[in-house]
Amino acid sequence: MAYYSIFPEKDSTIYSNPDRDTLNTGNDEILELVKEKGINNGIYYPSRILIQFKDSDINNIISNKIPNDFSASLQLFSSEHTNLSQNQEVEVFAISQSWDEGTGRYSNLPISSNGCSWLYRDNSTSKNKWPSSSFAVDTTGSINPNTGIGAGGGVWFTGSNFVNSQSFLRENNLDLNINVTSIIHKFSASIFSSQTYPTGIPNNGFLLKYPNRIEENTSGSRGTLSYFSVDTHTIFPPKLTFKWDDSIHNSQSLAKNKGELNVSLYRNKEEYNINEESIFRLNVRDKYPDRTFSTTSNYLNVGYFTTSSYYSIRDAHTEEEIIPFDNEFTKLSADSEGMYFKIYMKGLQPERYYRLLFKHINNDGIEIFDNNYHFKVVR
Numbered sequence: 411m412a413y414y415s416i417f418p419e420k421d422s423t424i425y426s427n428p429d430r431d432t433l434n435t436g437n438d439e440i441l442e443l444v445k446e447k448g449i450n451n452g453i454y455y456p457s458r459i460l461i462q463f464k465d466s467d468i469n470n471i472i473s474n475k476i477p478n479d480f481s482a483s484l485q486l487f488s489s490e491h492t493n494l495s496q497n498q499e500v501e502v503f504a505i506s507q508s509w510d511e512g513t514g515r516y517s518n519l520p521i522s523s524n525g526c527s528w529l530y531r532d533n534s535t536s537k538n539k540w541p542s543s544s545f546a547v548d549t550t551g552s553i554n555p556n557t558g559i560g561a562g563g564g565v566w567f568t569g570s571n572f573v574n575s576q577s578f579l580r581e582n583n584l585d586l587n588i589n590v591t592s593i594i595h596k597f598s599a600s601i602f603s604s605q606t607y608p609t610g611i612p613n614n615g616f617l618l619k620y621p622n623r624i625e626e627n628t629s630g631s632r633g634t635l636s637y638f639s640v641d642t643h644t645i646f647p648p649k650l651t652f653k654w655d656d657s658i659h660n661s662q663s664l665a666k667n668k669g670e671l672n673v674s675l676y677r678n679k680e681e682y683n684i685n686e687e688s689i690f691r692l693n694v695r696d697k698y699p700d701r702t703f704s705t706t707s708n709y710l711n712v713g714y715f716t717t718s719s720y721y722s723i724r725d726a727h728t729e730e731e732i733i734p735f736d737n738e739f740t741k742l743s744a745d746s747e748g749m750y751f752k753i754y755m756k757g758l759q760p761e762r763y764y765r766l767l768f769k770h771i772n773n774d775g776i777e778i779f780d781n782n783y784h785f786k787v788v789r
Contacts, residue, residue, distance in 0.1 A: 507564075683787075
């Protein structure tokens with residue numbers, strides 16, 4: 411089992427509305443997909459989201475942490491949503507050109523143009539516009555000019571392996587959790603290689619947008635999908651989460667297949683540095699052990715869950731599920747000393763307390779162990 415999350419180095423929302431098509435919002439706490447109604451016409455103009463993670467963070471994980479068989483997902487956490495239509499869909503693409511985050515905000519008056527916008531990929535002074543035609547091979551961008559929406563809005567790689575999406579209803583959980591494994595493969599030359607991209611593709615981040623059929627329908631709004639940005643002062647910045655199965659089971663002949671159990675942590679600290687990769691160990695034993703004649707206590711025997719056992723992490727203050735029970739990626743391991751699992755602290759927000767829960771499935775059914783075990787991550 412393993413979850414490893416990294417956080418963006420930059421993100422921004424870009425707006426096609428002519429009143430804001432040079433606006434930079436790189437310092438805003440919120441990212442949003444919205445269709446804004448123009449002031450002087452009835453056209454609804456879409457926005458798009460840009461987000462990028464460091465090359466060094468991605469390469470470190472792929473080279474030093476995980477096997478080739480992994481899953482990667484882009485996660486954005488919902489803020490306040492307004493006037494949403496019933497059906498929602500968001501697409502994610504790999505951006506094909508570099509861009510500057512900037513330090514502008516939506517509320518700036520006059521507007522700030524010192525970073526990426528709908529028209530420009532850096533700033534309006536440098537005059538480096540997003541291409542609107544004559545795109546490089548296997549890339550595209552812009553928007554249908556017949557809609558009345560101006561050219562720009564980023565450029566991205568094309569093809570089935572370069573797009574991922576998520577569909578949902580407005581009454582559903584509106585967090586985004588989009589599988590981007592195929593794109594991450596192409597960011598890494600050690601994993602992806604072909605005649606077209608022998609060394610992979612450059613990591614210029616991800617572009618999030620409504621599908622073309624929604625963007626180019628300029629006669630109506632879709633409401634506003636709002637998500638926390640990397641500049642949020644909450645525990646909900648976007649993240650790129652890598653998951654893989656590194657569980658090992660060497661002592662399952664001693665697994666507890668039935669009966670009531672006690673579970674406790676041992677040899678674990680109360681605080682962990684954000685750079686630590688720490689192994690947590692569990693003591694599993696029968697709640698009511700059989701009486702036997704022995705020179706040692708039955709309570710000292712090492713016990714084990716079955717292979718169907720998992721861990722979960724919650725924020726101790728908000729009860730937000732940081733790492734959910736996952737049948738594939740949060741399995742507990744076992745060796746001669748008992749059950750254990752590893753936590754990569756760098757994927758958690760520092761200066762916060764977290765709570766551990768455990769799930770065990772045996773012949774008697776499913777049991778959740780919540781003994782209020784806490785730990786803190788510090789800088």
